[in-house]
């Protein structure tokens with residue numbers, strides 16, 4: 001029994017364990033059970049004195065791959081213009097800055113003043129650059145972005161061939177000088193200047209007061225080359241007189257959503273949560289991604305629930321906690337029963353410990369609960385895929401599906417001959433989806449650690465046993481073959497005589 005339970009609980013405390021699990025899941029092409037990507041395992045996309053970009057890929061149960069990027073910019077840094085190759089949703093975790101973008105086919109730049117808690121999205125084909133304000137609190141501008149595209153889907157996550165965006169300078173540099181001159185109708189010097197310059201880092205320090213002239217020259221030429229007279233910057237220059245009006249238009253067109261403005265959906269002394277779907281936010285229209293944020297105070301729990309349509313991809317932004325994920329279709333009967341056509345990857349119920357910067361993924365239909373420790377709060381922000389009509393289903397409380405099913409049927413489903421326990425389960429008053437759960441995280445962690453150790457032992461014993469059985473089977477088969485051989489030879493002998 002202990003061994004059986006052990007198989008149910010996997011604690012990925014060790015990086016290597018998580019790494020192995022992650023790799024296996026990748027081979028299967030889809031997430032099976034929950035998955036965690038530790039902060040330390042992110043891939044470095046760009047690194048300079050002014051900032052860094054790290055990335056990780058995660059998959060949902062259907063095998064769709066999402067690329068997460070973590071952009072950190074020092075105050076006063078500039079993230080140079082890139083063209084998006086994927087649809088993107090951005091969440092501003094800290095700092096203040098300005099995001100300037102041109103939608104595909106657009107002929108105008110628009111800009112957003114962004115601050116902590118803001119969410120906005122951009123379509124593939126858009127060009128954008130980001131400034132981190134040098135003033136204000138001198139806090140670093142930190143942005144979490146999620147990218148989706150078919151190109152990302154067929155990539156090997158450790159050595160991706162397609163990035164989520166490309167530098168604008170790469171769009172031009174690849175061409176022959178003559179092609180650029182003729183194609184864009186610019187002078188040789190312009191082409192020369194663009195092509196001979198050393199490729200800059202993705203994020204650089206930028207002081208607009210000192211470098212204004214040079215900088216605007218550089219961007220203008222690129223935009224001029226790309227769009228000619230239709231360059232958005234040219235238009236912008238012409239329109240600068242009407243700047244006030246433009247700004248207002250931009251604002252109404254692309255209001256950012258902010259997690260810290262307005263009321264949370266759920267709030268009590270154990271924490272709060274807030275969800276945002278593409279219906280809530282003009283910005284996310286046309287995007288399949290929604291967002292949520294959960295802040296659990298000490299010793300609290302986000303009660304057991306699952307998503308019927310969405311996969312949750314969450315990033316821990318503060319503290320640490322425990323996430324329990326249950327497999328919706330585990331065969332309790334035997335450990336070989338877990339193959340759900342995923343190339344032999346077993347869906348395992350799991351208990352993960354996660355810390356600031358870690359990413360955890362919970363596929364749809366997988367019931368989960370998140371718990372904070374007694375000594376600190378646990379805050380995570382996340383992206384949910386396919387947010388259209390997804391309504392998280394809670395197991396407890398008066399709106400639980402179990403209530404709807406009714407106690408008799410639930411008792412049968414749980415194999416309870418006696419409905420008393422089920423009655424108590426369903427009549428228990430649980431006012432909210434966020435509730436107190438003192439020492440729950442600690443106990444779960446301890447238990448999972450213990451089971452992990454025992455489980456490891458159990459695994460070895462089982463393997464040894466299997467090996468023994470296999471040897472015995474082979475031995476028997478060998479004997480049988482010899483027996484048959486002898487019989488055949490005797491038969492031949494007899495026939496000859």
Ligand SMILES: *[C@@H]1O[C@H](CO)[C@@H](O)[C@H](O)[C@H]1NC(C)=O
Pocket residue numbers: 133134135136
């Ligand atoms: C910071 O600088 C930007 C642009 O230089 C300006 O728009 C903004 O008002 C400034 N903010 C503060 C708090 O000084």
Ligand SMILES: *[C@@H]1O[C@H](CO)[C@@H](O)[C@H](O)[C@H]1NC(C)=O
Pocket residue numbers: 213214215217
């Ligand atoms: C701006 O570009 C022109 C040529 O197009 C060049 O002569 C000039 O030096 C540039 N300015 C700066 C500050 O680099």
Ligand SMILES: *[C@@H]1O[C@H](CO)[C@@H](O)[C@H](O)[C@H]1NC(C)=O
Pocket residue numbers: 295296297318377379
């Ligand atoms: C989480 O909630 C607590 C209590 O309401 C608050 O003090 C803390 O600042 C919140 N943390 C975040 C990151 O929102």
Ligand SMILES: *[C@@H]1O[C@H](CO)[C@@H](O)[C@H](O)[C@H]1NC(C)=O
Pocket residue numbers: 373374375376442
């Ligand atoms: C909080 O408690 C957990 C579990 O007991 C422990 O692992 C963790 O280190 C503690 N965190 C802090 C900040 O003390």
Ligand SMILES: *[C@@H]1O[C@H](CO)[C@@H](O)[C@H](O)[C@H]1NC(C)=O
Pocket residue numbers: 418419420421
């Ligand atoms: C059902 O179980 C409860 C306790 O779990 C017990 O008190 C009760 O007598 C049982 N009823 C029947 C009919 O067995």
